[in-house]
Amino acid sequence: xxxxxxxxxxxxxxxxxALHVLRQQSEYEVVGLFTTVNAVFNRxxxxxxxxxxxxxxxxxxxxxxxxIRIPHPCSDADYANAMWEFVDKVKMQGIECMAFGDLFxxxxxxxxxxxxxxxxxEPVFPLWGIPTDVLADQMLAxxxxxxxxxxxxxxxxxxxxxxxxxxxxxxxLPPEADPCGERGEFHTIVVDGPFFNYPISVQVGIVVxxxxxxxxxxxxxxx
Numbered sequence: 001x002x003x004x005x006x007x008x009x010x011x012x013x014x015x016x017x018a019l020h021v022l023r024q025q026s027e028y029e030v031v032g033l034f035t036t037v038n039a040v041f042n043r044x045x046x047x048x049x050x051x052x053x054x055x056x057x058x059x060x061x062x063x064x065x066x067x068i069r070i071p072h073p074c075s076d077a078d079y080a081n082a083m084w085e086f087v088d089k090v091k092m093q094g095i096e097c098m099a100f101g102d103l104f105x106x107x108x109x110x111x112x113x114x115x116x117x118x119x120x121x122e123p124v125f126p127l128w129g130i131p132t133d134v135l136a137d138q139m140l141a142x143x144x145x146x147x148x149x150x151x152x153x154x155x156x157x158x159x160x161x162x163x164x165x166x167x168x169x170x171x172x173l174p175p176e177a178d179p180c181g182e183r184g185e186f187h188t189i190v191v192d193g194p195f196f197n198y199p200i201s202v203q204v205g206i207v208v209x210x211x212x213x214x215x216x217x218x219x220x221x222x223x
Contacts, residue, residue, distance in 0.1 A: 008099065010044065012146065014101035015100075021127065028099070030063065034098075037068065037070070053219075068086050096122060100112060132178050140167060143192065149218050155183065189202075
């Protein structure tokens, strides 16, 4: 019996690739996605993905998406309370595992493990330990298409905001930056890849600087 699993969905490339990897494994059955949304701006937290685009991603993946609304500003306690309310609910609905696209940050993994294990939900990390340069090559070779939606200009060139995440973009990063942005150098919004049944049409909207980050609005195009 495959374990019923929810996947943490950031709307970016790593969570999408985690979905692709999980679907190739016999142990887990991904039955849905979940994501946190800023209740004031009505966008995915940190990535600033529009709700309409989030819904398009879920439809392309063929999965329902569970939206966890968090306040703005959001304290650690506020975030934890919103998450645990959600976790308690899905546990009662038969969810056995929660999967994450984390790559190598030990403290993040430890937090997830400590938070979930004591209530009987198994945390799953399908991408853990894959060298991120190898991972980037795998995703790009498989046709993953994503746009840089947020840049931390203290760690990466601000001009990457709104650019497609590809080998040319990776080459613009400083040597100490992670090619997948795992340390928060940048965030992406994914629009195509083997995890989707069809590509999503988008265009790059305005680019703004807010709260020490540079955001590019990735806007869905309705054909």
